[in-house]
Amino acid sequence: AKDNGRGCFAYFSEDLTIAVRERIALEVRLRKAIKQQELRVFYQPQMDIASGRIVGAEALVRWQDPVEGLIPPCRFIPIAEETNLIVEIGEWVLRETCRQGRQWLNMGLPPLTLAVNVSPHQFRRSDINALVATVLRDTGFPAGQLELEITESGLMENQDKTTNILNSLHAQGVHLAIDDFGTGYSSLTYLKHFPLDVLKIDKSFIDDIPHNKDDMEIAATIVAMGHILGFKVLAEGVETLEQLAFLQEQSCDLYQGYLKSHPLPADDFVALLQANDSS
Ligand code: C2E
């Protein structure tokens, strides 16, 4: 296994036997981790670009292993996807985020949009509509404050079925975002058939702004066409003030990134929110 520098490991073919054994071991541990409640949700703020205000957060799962410490999702989400454990994890993240969101409302915090990632497997192999309805009812979190993030590739898999599922979710009042936009095969014009609210420009188009003129043109085009199609556009992975200034010039609506904050535990997120509001 080779460390790719982000605490994640990429396997090469000569390591295959080890890789398979490690994966099985990890799967067993992951099942146990779910039972023993070792998963956590971190929250990364999403800002309105024009006002700078925090208007929402993306919920991102972490695994708090008693021995290894905090394990990032890239170490276990891919395995969870292969083993279908992602359905269970996804349900837990949705429920925990809505529970937390309801608690924040009860504490008197301003209403925030909370965005939860939905894996393509949850689309294909589970009834996401029934789950969302149940969780919203159980937690009392308002549907209009919940956003589901679906990757572009996830949307393109079975377009008729996807359209039905998205229409039903939208009818519940839930907001829908397309994640990692620009990395898949969809054309912007096709997207108008889906009831989407937000386009998230993939971080890879933001990274090299202002040095890469192609990326700047692509990002600007996504913002402009997203607006023509009636979507709000959010830029992910914003790390510098130059990137933010460029996006502001393009009238991009929202941003998210290390420039403002890493994903934070719930308490730290609330502290940031309160500091931000009083400044
Ligand atoms: P994603 O949905 O594209 O989430 C954004 C990722 O980019 C997060 O990584 C976030 O920490 C990172 N990020 C945000 N701003 C910046 C920035 O300015 N610079 C850099 N370098 N990175 C930034 P994270 O939390 O490690 O999550 C990685 C991926 O794991 C997510 O990518 C998503 O695909 C998956 N994931 C995380 N939580 C869940 C979950 O609950 N369910 C599912 N199905 N997938 C999840």
Ligand code: CA
């Ligand atoms: Ca996401």
Ligand code: CA
């Ligand atoms: Ca993304």
Ligand code: CA
């Ligand atoms: Ca991603």
